[in-house]
Amino acid sequence: MPARAKEPLSRDRVLAAALEVADAEGVPAVTMRRVAEVLDCEAMSLYHYVDKKALLAGLTEAVVGEIAVAALDDLPPAADPADWRDVVRRRCLAAREVMLRHPWAPPLVATQPQPPPTVYPLFEALVATMVDAGCGYELAHRAIHSLGPMLLGFTQELFEPTADDEGAASPQAEAMALAMPYLARLAEVAVHEAEGTIGLCDTQAEFEFTLGLVLDGLEAHRRVGAASAVGAASAVGAASAV
DSSP states (O other), X not given: OOOOOOOOOOHHHHHHHHHHHHXXXXXXXXXXXXXXXXXXXXXXXHTTTOOHHHHHHXXXXXXXXXXXXXXXXXXXXXXXXXXXXXXXXXXXXHHHHHHHHOTTHHHHHHTOSSOOGGGHHHHHHHHHHHHHTTOOHHHHHHHHHHHGGGGGTOOOOSOOOOTTTTTOOOHHHHHHHHHXXXXXXXXXXXXXXXXXXXXXXXXXXXXXXXXXXXXXXXXXXXXXXXXXXXXXXXXXXXXXXX
Protein backbone atom coordinates (compact mmCIF):
# COMPACT_ATOMS: atom_id res chain seq x y z
CA MET A 1 0.00 0.00 0.00
CA PRO A 2 1.56 3.33 -1.03
CA ALA A 3 2.46 5.79 1.74
CA ARG A 4 -0.06 8.53 2.29
CA ALA A 5 1.21 11.90 1.07
CA LYS A 6 1.64 14.52 3.74
CA GLU A 7 -0.57 17.60 3.61
CA PRO A 8 1.42 20.43 2.01
CA LEU A 9 2.61 23.27 4.20
CA SER A 10 0.89 26.65 4.12
CA ARG A 11 0.87 29.77 6.23
CA ASP A 12 -2.46 28.76 7.75
CA ARG A 13 -1.13 25.31 8.74
CA VAL A 14 2.00 26.86 10.28
CA LEU A 15 -0.08 29.33 12.31
CA ALA A 16 -2.48 26.60 13.41
CA ALA A 17 0.46 24.53 14.67
CA ALA A 18 1.92 27.56 16.45
CA LEU A 19 -1.45 28.20 18.12
CA GLU A 20 -1.53 24.58 19.25
CA VAL A 21 1.93 24.93 20.82
CA ALA A 22 1.06 28.24 22.50
CA ASP A 23 -2.14 26.85 24.02
CA ALA A 24 -0.38 23.75 25.32
CA GLU A 25 2.99 25.14 26.36
CA GLY A 26 2.87 28.96 26.30
CA VAL A 27 4.39 31.55 23.96
CA PRO A 28 8.04 30.93 24.98
CA ALA A 29 7.69 27.42 23.55
CA VAL A 30 6.65 28.78 20.15
CA THR A 31 9.91 28.36 18.24
CA MET A 32 10.43 27.49 14.62
CA ARG A 33 11.90 24.15 15.67
CA ARG A 34 8.96 23.29 17.96
CA VAL A 35 6.35 24.23 15.36
CA ALA A 36 8.23 22.19 12.78
CA GLU A 37 8.08 19.19 15.11
CA VAL A 38 4.30 19.48 15.28
CA LEU A 39 4.14 19.65 11.48
CA ASP A 40 6.67 16.83 11.07
CA CYS A 41 8.96 18.86 8.84
CA GLU A 42 12.28 20.68 8.93
CA ALA A 43 12.38 24.06 10.65
CA MET A 44 13.92 25.67 7.57
CA SER A 45 10.81 24.73 5.59
CA LEU A 46 8.74 27.15 7.65
CA TYR A 47 10.73 30.17 6.51
CA HIS A 48 9.04 29.96 3.12
CA TYR A 49 5.88 31.12 4.92
CA VAL A 50 6.88 33.00 8.09
CA ASP A 51 9.90 33.96 10.15
CA LYS A 52 9.79 34.11 13.96
CA LYS A 53 8.58 37.75 14.00
CA ALA A 54 5.87 37.04 11.44
CA LEU A 55 4.92 33.89 13.32
CA LEU A 56 4.15 35.85 16.52
CA ALA A 57 2.34 38.55 14.54
CA GLY A 58 0.31 35.82 12.86
CA LEU A 59 -0.62 34.35 16.24
CA THR A 60 -1.90 37.76 17.31
CA GLU A 61 -3.87 38.10 14.09
CA ALA A 62 -5.39 34.65 14.56
CA VAL A 63 -6.53 35.24 18.15
CA VAL A 64 -7.95 38.69 17.39
CA GLY A 65 -9.72 37.21 14.39
CA GLU A 66 -11.26 34.62 16.69
CA ILE A 67 -12.43 37.46 18.93
CA ALA A 68 -13.98 39.30 15.99
CA VAL A 69 -16.00 36.23 15.06
CA ALA A 70 -17.14 35.65 18.65
CA ALA A 71 -17.97 39.30 19.33
CA LEU A 72 -19.51 40.25 16.00
CA ASP A 73 -20.70 37.16 14.14
CA ASP A 74 -21.51 34.54 16.76
CA LEU A 75 -23.12 36.78 19.39
CA PRO A 76 -26.93 36.49 19.57
CA PRO A 77 -29.00 39.69 19.33
CA ALA A 78 -28.81 42.03 22.30
CA ALA A 79 -31.69 42.07 24.78
CA ASP A 80 -31.99 45.84 24.36
CA PRO A 81 -30.39 46.97 21.06
CA ALA A 82 -31.24 50.57 21.96
CA ASP A 83 -28.73 50.45 24.86
CA TRP A 84 -25.35 50.80 23.20
CA ARG A 85 -23.67 49.95 26.50
CA ASP A 86 -25.34 46.54 26.55
CA VAL A 87 -24.14 45.85 23.01
CA VAL A 88 -20.53 46.87 23.70
CA ARG A 89 -20.47 45.11 27.08
CA ARG A 90 -21.60 41.83 25.54
CA ARG A 91 -18.97 42.11 22.81
CA CYS A 92 -16.23 42.71 25.38
CA LEU A 93 -17.39 39.75 27.46
CA ALA A 94 -17.43 37.55 24.35
CA ALA A 95 -13.86 38.67 23.67
CA ARG A 96 -13.01 37.80 27.26
CA GLU A 97 -14.15 34.21 26.73
CA VAL A 98 -11.74 33.91 23.81
CA MET A 99 -8.84 35.30 25.84
CA LEU A 100 -9.56 32.88 28.66
CA ARG A 101 -9.00 30.10 26.14
CA HIS A 102 -5.68 31.69 25.18
CA PRO A 103 -4.36 33.26 28.42
CA TRP A 104 -0.88 33.62 26.90
CA ALA A 105 -2.22 36.05 24.27
CA PRO A 106 -2.66 39.41 26.11
CA PRO A 107 1.06 40.14 26.61
CA LEU A 108 1.73 39.17 23.00
CA VAL A 109 -1.09 41.39 21.69
CA ALA A 110 0.04 44.31 23.86
CA THR A 111 3.63 44.18 22.61
CA GLN A 112 2.99 43.94 18.87
CA PRO A 113 4.38 46.99 17.02
CA GLN A 114 1.48 47.04 14.55
CA PRO A 115 -2.20 46.23 15.15
CA PRO A 116 -3.38 43.12 13.29
CA PRO A 117 -5.84 43.80 10.46
CA THR A 118 -8.39 41.62 12.24
CA VAL A 119 -8.79 44.27 14.95
CA TYR A 120 -10.33 46.90 12.68
CA PRO A 121 -13.78 45.25 12.38
CA LEU A 122 -14.01 45.49 16.20
CA PHE A 123 -13.20 49.22 16.13
CA GLU A 124 -15.60 49.77 13.23
CA ALA A 125 -18.41 48.05 15.13
CA LEU A 126 -17.72 50.10 18.27
CA VAL A 127 -17.76 53.41 16.41
CA ALA A 128 -20.88 52.47 14.43
CA THR A 129 -22.74 51.37 17.57
CA MET A 130 -21.87 54.56 19.45
CA VAL A 131 -22.50 56.99 16.59
CA ASP A 132 -25.84 55.36 15.78
CA ALA A 133 -26.76 55.76 19.48
CA GLY A 134 -26.05 59.50 19.32
CA CYS A 135 -22.63 59.49 21.00
CA GLY A 136 -20.86 61.28 18.17
CA TYR A 137 -17.47 60.62 16.63
CA GLU A 138 -15.43 62.52 19.23
CA LEU A 139 -16.81 60.43 22.09
CA ALA A 140 -16.43 57.24 20.03
CA HIS A 141 -12.78 58.12 19.46
CA ARG A 142 -12.28 58.56 23.20
CA ALA A 143 -14.07 55.27 23.81
CA ILE A 144 -11.48 53.40 21.74
CA HIS A 145 -8.76 54.78 24.01
CA SER A 146 -10.79 54.34 27.21
CA LEU A 147 -11.85 50.78 26.53
CA GLY A 148 -8.44 49.93 25.09
CA PRO A 149 -7.63 46.24 25.39
CA MET A 150 -11.03 45.51 26.98
CA LEU A 151 -12.35 45.36 23.41
CA LEU A 152 -10.01 42.39 23.12
CA GLY A 153 -11.07 40.80 26.39
CA PHE A 154 -8.32 41.74 28.84
CA THR A 155 -7.04 44.55 31.01
CA GLN A 156 -3.44 45.60 30.71
CA GLU A 157 -1.42 45.53 33.90
CA LEU A 158 1.43 48.00 34.29
CA PHE A 159 3.53 45.33 35.99
CA GLU A 160 3.07 41.59 36.18
CA PRO A 161 5.00 39.89 38.99
CA THR A 162 6.87 36.70 38.25
CA ALA A 163 6.27 33.48 40.14
CA ASP A 164 9.31 34.22 42.32
CA ASP A 165 7.87 37.60 43.30
CA GLU A 166 4.50 36.32 44.51
CA GLY A 167 4.36 36.11 48.27
CA ALA A 168 8.03 36.96 48.69
CA ALA A 169 8.75 38.57 52.07
CA SER A 170 12.11 40.12 51.26
CA PRO A 171 13.70 42.86 53.40
CA GLN A 172 12.97 45.28 50.55
CA ALA A 173 9.29 44.31 50.59
CA GLU A 174 9.10 44.75 54.35
CA ALA A 175 10.74 48.18 54.13
CA MET A 176 8.31 49.19 51.38
CA ALA A 177 5.37 48.06 53.53
CA LEU A 178 6.55 50.31 56.35
CA ALA A 179 7.01 53.27 54.02
CA MET A 180 3.72 52.71 52.18
CA PRO A 181 1.18 51.37 54.69
CA TYR A 182 -1.90 52.01 52.53
CA LEU A 183 -0.56 49.94 49.63
CA ALA A 184 0.57 47.26 52.07
CA ARG A 185 -2.90 47.08 53.59
CA LEU A 186 -4.50 47.02 50.14
CA ALA A 187 -2.34 44.03 49.21
CA GLU A 188 -3.50 42.26 52.36
CA VAL A 189 -7.23 42.80 51.89
CA ALA A 190 -7.50 42.50 48.10
CA VAL A 191 -9.06 39.17 47.14
CA HIS A 192 -8.31 37.69 43.74
CA GLU A 193 -10.48 35.05 42.13
CA ALA A 194 -9.16 31.73 40.95
CA GLU A 195 -11.68 31.42 38.11
CA GLY A 196 -11.68 33.58 35.01
CA THR A 197 -8.18 34.87 35.64
CA ILE A 198 -5.68 35.89 32.98
CA GLY A 199 -3.25 37.95 35.07
CA LEU A 200 -2.73 38.63 38.76
CA CYS A 201 -5.36 41.40 38.84
CA ASP A 202 -7.04 40.63 35.53
CA THR A 203 -9.86 38.60 37.02
CA GLN A 204 -13.39 38.31 35.71
CA ALA A 205 -14.77 40.48 38.53
CA GLU A 206 -12.15 43.20 37.98
CA PHE A 207 -12.74 43.08 34.23
CA GLU A 208 -16.51 43.47 34.51
CA PHE A 209 -16.20 46.17 37.18
CA THR A 210 -13.80 48.26 35.09
CA LEU A 211 -15.84 47.72 31.94
CA GLY A 212 -18.97 48.96 33.72
CA LEU A 213 -17.19 52.08 35.00
CA VAL A 214 -15.93 52.99 31.54
CA LEU A 215 -19.25 52.37 29.79
CA ASP A 216 -21.25 54.30 32.42
CA GLY A 217 -18.79 57.20 32.20
CA LEU A 218 -19.07 57.33 28.42
CA GLU A 219 -22.87 57.23 28.68
CA ALA A 220 -22.79 60.18 31.09
CA HIS A 221 -20.81 62.16 28.51
CA ARG A 222 -23.26 61.12 25.79
CA ARG A 223 -26.18 62.47 27.83
CA VAL A 224 -24.40 65.78 28.46
CA GLY A 225 -23.68 66.12 24.75
CA ALA A 226 -27.27 65.29 23.84
CA ALA A 227 -28.61 67.84 26.33
CA SER A 228 -26.26 70.50 24.97
CA ALA A 229 -27.39 69.76 21.43
CA VAL A 230 -31.05 70.10 22.42
CA GLY A 231 -30.33 73.35 24.23
CA ALA A 232 -28.46 74.76 21.25
CA ALA A 233 -31.29 73.78 18.89
CA SER A 234 -33.83 75.43 21.17
CA ALA A 235 -31.78 78.61 21.30
CA VAL A 236 -31.54 78.71 17.51
CA GLY A 237 -35.28 78.16 17.23
CA ALA A 238 -36.03 80.94 19.69
CA ALA A 239 -33.71 83.33 17.89
CA SER A 240 -35.35 82.53 14.56
CA ALA A 241 -38.78 83.26 16.00
CA VAL A 242 -37.76 86.76 17.11
